[in-house]
Amino acid sequence: MTIDTTFLNVGIYSIPQAARLVGVSDARLRSWMMGSTIRTKAGPKRQPPLWVPHIPEMNGRGALTFLDLMEIRLVKRLLDQEKGMGLRRIREALANFRMVSDGDHPLLNKKLFTDGAYLYNGALDENGKPLLNLNKWQFVFEAVVAPTLDAVDIGNDDLPYRWWPKGRDGFIVLDPTQSFGDPILEESRVPTASIAQAFDAEQSADRVARWYQISVEQVRAAMLFEGDLVARRIAA
Numbered sequence: 001m002t003i004d005t006t007f008l009n010v011g012i013y014s015i016p017q018a019a020r021l022v023g024v025s026d027a028r029l030r031s032w033m034m035g036s037t038i039r040t041k042a043g044p045k046r047q048p049p050l051w052v053p054h055i056p057e058m059n060g061r062g063a064l065t066f067l068d069l070m071e072i073r074l075v076k077r078l079l080d081q082e083k084g085m086g087l088r089r090i091r092e093a094l095a096n097f098r099m100v101s102d103g104d105h106p107l108l109n110k111k112l113f114t115d116g117a118y119l120y121n122g123a124l125d126e127n128g129k130p131l132l133n134l135n136k137w138q139f140v141f142e143a144v145v146a147p148t149l150d151a152v153d154i155g156n157d158d159l160p161y162r163w164w165p166k167g168r169d170g171f172i173v174l175d176p177t178q179s180f181g182d183p184i185l186e187e188s189r190v191p192t193a194s195i196a197q198a199f200d201a202e203q204s205a206d207r208v209a210r211w212y213q214i215s216v217e218q219v220r221a222a223m224l225f226e227g228d229l230v231a232r233r234i235a236a
Contacts, residue, residue: 011066011174011181012055018064020232021165021174021183022073032075032087033062050075050091054104066176070152070160071107081116093119093134100132110158171221185222188214195222 013021019029035049054065064072078085097106100121106112113120113131120131120140130139151167152160163174165183173186183192190212198208205219212219 009177010055011069011176013064013066013069013181015062015064016233018069018072020229021069022076023232024072024076029072030062032072033064033068047091050094051106066161066163066174066181067105067108067159069174069181070163071105073163074107078114078119081114085114085117085119089118089135096134096137097121105159108159110154166221166225171218172225183225185214185218188212188218190214190222192222192225195219196226199223 015029015033016026019026022029031047032050033053036047037044038047039045051068051071053062053068055063075087075090078090079087094106097109097112097119101109101111103109111122113122118136119134121134122131132138133140151164153162153164155161161175161177164170164172165174166172171185171187172183172192174181174183178184178189179191184190185192185195195208195212195218198211199205199219202208202211205216205223209216209219
């Protein structure tokens with residue numbers, strides 16, 4: 001029997017799982033990945049997906065890779081900014097960005113920047129090279145422009161390969177080469193879901209810590225993380 005390794009080490013997430021990890025509703029995520037229909041004065045208008053997932057549907061259900069997950073995370077971050085970048089502006093910028101840059105993951109391109117209101121291609125260098133505003137389609141000189149990536153580890157291919165959902169000092173990491181991309185404790189590689197299940201059975205953080213040879217602080221971090229995921233599932 002031949003084993004299909006096409007998607008080995010890419011991480012595979014269902015839409016509900018990805019939605020909980022990023023902190024959006026299932027319906028909202030589906031509209032981003034599959035498109036949606038909105039009402040306008042001229043009648044219903046079909047909005048295309050932000051991008052097409054890089055793996056086919058599994059058993060009739062959508063599935064996302066780790067890199068898809070990272071792009072979704074950035075969409076949410078852009079929408080949550082104080083200056084209120086809307087989905088229309090993100091969609092517009094992505095379409096324009098694809099005209100001037102190659103790659104399957106435009107939101108993860110290291111040349112993509114944001115000031116909270118617009119997306120830009122390029123970065124100011126020592127010669128004062130301007131940025132291309134991907135929404136207004138004009139070059140500008142911005143005083144403050146922050147990169148769109150943080151709390152992720154970037155590989156030699158300039159793409160994220162690990163995500164620290166609680167920050168780099170929060171113990172927990174998502175690594176598509178470990179446990180199929182599920183959240184794990186970075187040092188021990190124990191899935192956070194296993195820690196939560198063990199605590200439910202033992203009702204003692206000390207015993208769980210001894211069992212897995214980890215610190216009580218790591219046990220509590222895993223439990224809080226899994227508790228947040230459960231709360232998001234209930235709220236969805």
